[in-house]
Amino acid sequence: MSKAKSKTYLFHEISSYLPLLEGEEFDTLVEDIKLFGQIEPAVLFEGKIIDGRNRYRACKKLKIELKIREWKPSELIGMTPLQFVISENIVRRHLNPAQRSEIGLLLLEEEEKKAKKRRKETEGRPKKLVIEKKPVLDKKEFGEKGRSVEIVAPKVRISGVTLSKAKKIKQVAEKEPIIKKEWEKAKKGEKGVDTVYRKAKIIEKLPEDLKKEVRKEKPKITIEEAKVIAEIPSEVLRKQEILERERVKKRQVSEIKKKKDLAEGKVLPKPKYFDKDASKVKAVEDICKKAVDGLTFAGLEGYGKVARDACIKMMKILFEHLREELKKAGEVAPKKVIDSNAY
Numbered sequence: 258m259s260k261a262k263s264k265t266y267l268f269h270e271i272s273s274y275l276p277l278l279e280g281e282e283f284d285t286l287v288e289d290i291k292l293f294g295q296i297e298p299a300v301l302f303e304g305k306i307i308d309g310r311n312r313y314r315a316c317k318k319l320k321i322e323l324k325i326r327e328w329k330p331s332e333l334i335g336m337t338p339l340q341f342v343i344s345e346n347i348v349r350r351h352l353n354p355a356q357r358s359e360i361g362l363l364l365l366e367e368e369e370k371k372a373k374k375r376r377k378e379t380e381g382r383p384k385k386l387v388i389e390k391k392p393v394l395d396k397k398e399f400g401e402k403g404r405s406v407e408i409v410a411p412k413v414r415i416s417g418v419t420l421s422k423a424k425k426i427k428q429v430a431e432k433e434p435i436i437k438k439e440w441e442k443a444k445k446g447e448k449g450v451d452t453v454y455r456k457a458k459i460i461e462k463l464p465e466d467l468k469k470e471v472r473k474e475k476p477k478i479t480i481e482e483a484k485v486i487a488e489i490p491s492e493v494l495r496k497q498e499i500l501e502r503e504r505v506k507k508r509q510v511s512e513i514k515k516k517k518d519l520a521e522g523k524v525l526p527k528p529k530y531f532d533k534d535a536s537k538v539k540a541v542e543d544i545c546k547k548a549v550d551g552l553t554f555a556g557l558e559g560y561g562k563v564a565r566d567a568c569i570k571m572m573k574i575l576f577e578h579l580r581e582e583l584k585k586a587g588e589v590a591p592k593k594v595i596d597s598n599a600y
Contacts, residue, residue, distance in 0.1 A: 264323065266313060269305035271339050274360055275346050276444065278311045287315045298324040300345075302338050308345050339363055347413055354415055354450050355443035358423030361413035365420065368405040422454040429457040435471060435480070436460060459484045466492050470499065477503045548575065 278286060295316060299309025306313055307328060316323045328338060336344070343360055346352075352360075406424075410417040430437040436457045442448040459480050460471060467483045470476055477499050478486065489495045518524045552572050557565050 266299075266301070266323070266325075267305045268310055269302055269307040269338075271302070271342050272305075272307050272310055274363060275310075275342070275350065276352070276356055277314070283311065283314070286311055287318055290315045290321075291319055295321075295324050298326045300328045300341075301325050302328045307338055307342050337367065339367065343413065353444070353446045354419055355423070355440070355446075355448075355453075357413045357415045358420055358450060359444060361409050361415060361420045362424060362427060364409045364412060365405055365424065368409050372405050419450055422450055426450070426453050426457045429461055433457070433460055433468075433472070456480045463487050464492070464495070466495060 277283075290312070295312055297309070297312065299306050299312050301307065306325075309323075309325075313323050328341060330336065330338075343364065347357070347360065406417045406420050410420045413420070426436060426440055430440050436453065439448055439453045439456055443450055443453050460468060460483075463471070463483055464487055467478075467487055470478060471480050471483050482502065486495050486498050489498060515524070519526060552568065552575070557568055
């Protein structure tokens, strides 16, 4: 292989619907062409590459001239440039369902144009009595164009349902940037078509205030959470629910950070009580609970002045005792309230 300055070519927009090879896959292609040469020529249409972009990139990297040929339509087959690109790549490329759906939607657009043209040609002609098979797709879900979907889907090796879902996703994505991002993730293999379709259906039915929230760069709630919150009929209450969920999330994040710091030794764990200590703490808790429950003015209603005064003095004595104990422990003690040390 003689190394020379290779000619520069542009990519035809038809070819852009297929993902380029990256990483290890592209490196393998470069190594293969380096060892065995470019076996299949790249195909040009209107002076631009419609098939062979990866071979072109590999040759550019190796600094060798790209082998090319012009695409010529076949009257016998009646294949369009788009159909040619798909037929050349759909089998040999490892495409995920979202990538296949993206390509399928291009073919679907062509097929629906043909169907529309056929309908116009047959208008006014007498109808023949035919027994139609039950459509595979639900017309309520996917519309009246299920026939075109069923024609196209096998060509890109996906189901008609998947292609119809992709079509719905693309329609919603035109208005909702978040669904557009989700679809891009699906084409990269990071999301499933069903997952993105479900989100598209949810966001389409959301009230406008929740749509605005999930459209934000950093939304406070997920689309799934928005679906649940949408059941609240009041916009004011929906906002309150979002704020409450945000507070809960912050607490959860804080708790996770504490546990992470504990696991990494950044903070020391709180000392645990021994059995004897735990018993003492429980005894003090019981005493305090009885004092708090029993020593109340509400509990003295209906009793005479003598009983009331006696209970008040007992409360003062208890208060003074606690003040002295807090002072001994070095804690801040409340101001002295009585001088008597006994009842």
